[in-house]
Amino acid sequence: MAGDLRTSALRTTVAGLRATRRRRQVLVLTGMVLVVLVAGTGALLMGAAGLTPGQAIAGAVGLGDKGDVFVVQKLRLPRVEAAVVVGAAFGLAGALFQSTLRNPLASPDILGISTGASLGAVTGTLVLGLSGVALSGLAFTGAGTIALLIWVLAWRKGLHSIRFVLVGVGLAYLCASLIAWIMARSQEQEAAAVLTWTVGSVSDIRGEQLALVAAGTLVLAVAVAVVARTQGPLALGDDNARALGVHVDAARVGALLLAVALVALATSAGGPIAFVALVAPAIARRLVNDGGAALAASAATGAALTLVADVVGQHGLLGVAAPVGIVTGLVGAPYLLWLLATTEKRSR
Amino acid sequence: MTNLRAEGLSLGYDGLKVIEGLDLTLPDGKITAVVGPNACGKSTLLRGLARLHPIDGGRVTLGGTDITAMPRKELARKVAMLPQSSIAPDGVRVAELVARGRYPHQGWFGRHSSDDDAVVATALESTGVAELADRPVAELSGGQRQRVWIAMVLAQQTDIVLLDEPTTFLDVRHQLDLLDLLTELNRDRGTTVAMVLHELNLAARYADHLVVMSAGRIVAEGAPSAVLTQEVVDEAFGLRAQVVPDPVAGTPLVVPVGRFHAGA
Numbered sequence: 028m029a030g031d032l033r034t035s036a037l038r039t040t041v042a043g044l045r046a047t048r049r050r051r052q053v054l055v056l057t058g059m060v061l062v063v064l065v066a067g068t069g070a071l072l073m074g075a076a077g078l079t080p081g082q083a084i085a086g087a088v089g090l091g092d093k094g095d096v097f098v099v100q101k102l103r104l105p106r107v108e109a110a111v112v113v114g115a116a117f118g119l120a121g122a123l124f125q126s127t128l129r130n131p132l133a134s135p136d137i138l139g140i141s142t143g144a145s146l147g148a149v150t151g152t153l154v155l156g157l158s159g160v161a162l163s164g165l166a167f168t169g170a171g172t173i174a175l176l177i178w179v180l181a182w183r184k185g186l187h188s189i190r191f192v193l194v195g196v197g198l199a200y201l202c203a204s205l206i207a208w209i210m211a212r213s214q215e216q217e218a219a220a221v222l223t224w225t226v227g228s229v230s231d232i233r234g235e236q237l238a239l240v241a242a243g244t245l246v247l248a249v250a251v252a253v254v255a256r257t258q259g260p261l262a263l264g265d266d267n268a269r270a271l272g273v274h275v276d277a278a279r280v281g282a283l284l285l286a287v288a289l290v291a292l293a294t295s296a297g298g299p300i301a302f303v304a305l306v307a308p309a310i311a312r313r314l315v316n317d318g319g320a321a322l323a324a325s326a327a328t329g330a331a332l333t334l335v336a337d338v339v340g341q342h343g344l345l346g347v348a349a350p351v352g353i354v355t356g357l358v359g360a361p362y363l364l365w366l367l368a369t370t371e372k373r374s375r
Numbered sequence: 376m377t378n379l380r381a382e383g384l385s386l387g388y389d390g391l392k393v394i395e396g397l398d399l400t401l402p403d404g405k406i407t408a409v410v411g412p413n414a415c416g417k418s419t420l421l422r423g424l425a426r427l428h429p430i431d432g433g434r435v436t437l438g439g440t441d442i443t444a445m446p447r448k449e450l451a452r453k454v455a456m457l458p459q460s461s462i463a464p465d466g467v468r469v470a471e472l473v474a475r476g477r478y479p480h481q482g483w484f485g486r487h488s489s490d491d492d493a494v495v496a497t498a499l500e501s502t503g504v505a506e507l508a509d510r511p512v513a514e515l516s517g518g519q520r521q522r523v524w525i526a527m528v529l530a531q532q533t534d535i536v537l538l539d540e541p542t543t544f545l546d547v548r549h550q551l552d553l554l555d556l557l558t559e560l561n562r563d564r565g566t567t568v569a570m571v572l573h574e575l576n577l578a579a580r581y582a583d584h585l586v587v588m589s590a591g592r593i594v595a596e597g598a599p600s601a602v603l604t605q606e607v608v609d610e611a612f613g614l615r616a617q618v619v620p621d622p623v624a625g626t627p628l629v630v631p632v633g634r635f636h637a638g639a
Contacts, residue, residue: 037505038489038496041470044509045487048471129462260478266458269427271531272451272479318467318512 048317052324055314059327066334067107071099073342101233106341108241109232109296110334110351114303116244116293117141118329119251119322121304122311123286126258126320127279132192132366134305135170135290136359139199141304143173144294146202146209149224151295153213159239167291173198174287227300227352229337240296247289251322254281258320300333300352302359307332309362332358378403379424379454379535379567383433386416386423393419394591396433401535401584406561407569408578411588412612417571418459418539420588424569425456425537437535451479455533457524459540463512469523470508473498476530498529501563502556518549525556536560538570542577550574554581579603579626587611603627 071083076098078086085091086099121134135141147169151157157165173195181194206224222228232240257278260268268275290304310332311324336354381399385392393416401407401424409417422428424435426442435442442450455476463472476498477491499505502522507515512523521541528536538557542550554577560566572578578585579599586596587603589611595602604627608616614631621628 033505034493034496034500037500037508038492040508041474041492041495041499042489044468044470045474045492256478256481259475262462262464263472263475264458264460264462266422266427266456267461269447270425270451270456270458271475272446272448274447312465316466318464318471 048315051317052315052321055311055321055324056327058314059324059331062331063111063327063334066331066338067111070107070334070338070341071103073338074098074103105233105237106230106337107334109229109237110337111330112237112241112244113229113232113293113297113300114307114333115326115330116240116247116289117300117303117333118307118311119248119326120286120289120293121306121329122308122320122322122325123251123282123289124304125308126262126322127282127286128191129262129264130191131309132305132363134308135286136299136302136304137192137199137363138173138177138195139197139202140170140173140177140195140287141290141294141299142199142202142206144170144291145224145299146206147172147291148295148298149206149209152220153209159235163239163243163292163295166295167288169202170287170291170294171284173202174283222350222352223298225298225352226350226356227294227298228350229297229300229333230341230350232296236296240292243292244289247285247292248326251282251285251289254278254285255320255322258282258322262318262320298352301356302363303329303333303336303355305366306355306359306362309366377438377453377534377567378436379569380436381420381424381433382436384420384423384430384435385432386419386428387431388419392431392591394423397592399586399593399596401567401569403567404561404565405567405583406558406581407567407584407586408582409569409571409586409588410573410575410578410611411594415588415611416591417588421456421537421539421569421571422458425454426450427456427458448479451531451533453533454535454537455528455531456537457528457539457541459543461524463520465513467512468508469504469510469512469515469526470495470499472512472523473526473530476527479531494530494532498526501529501560502526517544518546518552521545521549521553522556525553529560533566535567535569538568540571540573542572542574550577557581575603575608575629576621576627579628580621580624599626603629 072078078095082091082095083099086095087104089096124133124135125131144166148162148166151162151165176198177194181191210221219231257273260271260273261278265275307329308325311321311328315321315324333351337351340349340351340354379401381397384394384397386394411417419428423430437453473495474487499508502525504519504522504526507519512520542553545553557568558581561568582599585599585602587594587607594611595607603618605616605618608614608629616629616631618627618629
């Protein structure tokens, strides 16, 4: 009887812990949405034509001054939406990579997968003149090829191996060189395009392309939600995951394919925006802190991070209007250095 | 009968045979200990039995059914395994880690139900880690952490539990604690336990069924008192030893001879 009472009290403790964790997740998500709302509003108001909040809202819903409507609907709102969508895709992809490979360094931007996607996209747009779905498809081919090469060259050495990262870094350089070569050949003069494919920018994503990337990201996010449950067991180690009934290889390949597709989609629109996929999941995991992959929180953090970085860059807080990738690079690089410095003791 | 059996089982790594044509039946409701020198294939055998290792030949059956013909989740509801290398994710708390043992009982979108909470609570209780429920796993001692992993395995609610060297990083007192805990589970719930152990004398004391392996085959198996003889120890480990009755349990106690201290 006393034992039953104790067990039922314990059951309440267990349920309570679960509820606390749930609340914390919701809190983190809400916080990130607030950041997006504040930064997004700021982005609508700021610029060559300063708007009041009233003018901005009126413009967003198509009322008021025609010029305001154009500025908000055609220029500022798409840029905000693009930053949110692309950032969410990178954040989610990074979280999938890092948790599936159980390595905080194994992020698509560090592994050169974003650069591979960029190479595919550059080839598509500058050499073959593609756009839309075909362009995303080529970006996916580029990203997938890099993923496959890493698998072949580094997989057997183990998930934690620094070799894994070094191979990726090498491949990233290769892709970056090829991108530069293609650009030189095509005599691409437009500075905006050069910046997009080398450092990443969300300033030119609108209309059909924005719709495509948003819809694609949404579909992929739903697919991620379907396979997300395997992430819990996978985090305990391959043997544990198998013992719990997970098809480890299928689960890993499936999650990574979805992540590669997310990277490809985001990169085909915004270029290889540096470090969002690396940093956003790290922040999200730290905030949620439940030992899980923090997939939703990573997507939200990626969106918030990218939008804030774009606002910072766009409005010259660096002294010059800089594309989003430069800002995220400045934030992400120190984190990468810190991670590299501490990673040896983490990975045993 | 839900016997877990290996029938003509062959296992290996990259074409290198570790185990060839091995037959073994884990007796239902008993504790089986597998012992043997390093690299004799005992861990590989356990991993093969739990379907963590690809099978090269022969088969493993559970209640007569080939385990490779079962959905993995179904197998995970019947056979649990605690491997040697288990990773506790950063930030995870005890009850959350234990709750991951519920995975094979949940559907694709299955959330944790209050039934799951009850199972987790019972598992925490019976492994003596109830007070630690909301502590981060990273803060625990080695002995506590191992109990938490056992609790996770219990939350899987299987009739058969396999453990690969569960006592390895524990000091002597915590080794005994853990083996006592497993004995309790076996006696209270009738759980079939099979584990790889390094410590011969503890294996002889705690096992109902002792399996001695060497170079990928079984040298001897049966009741420890019948199996653990001077000859078997010599054959399996290449170790000259005397076997005397354990003054506490009466089970065989292996006393190695060595080169310098004999004849005192």
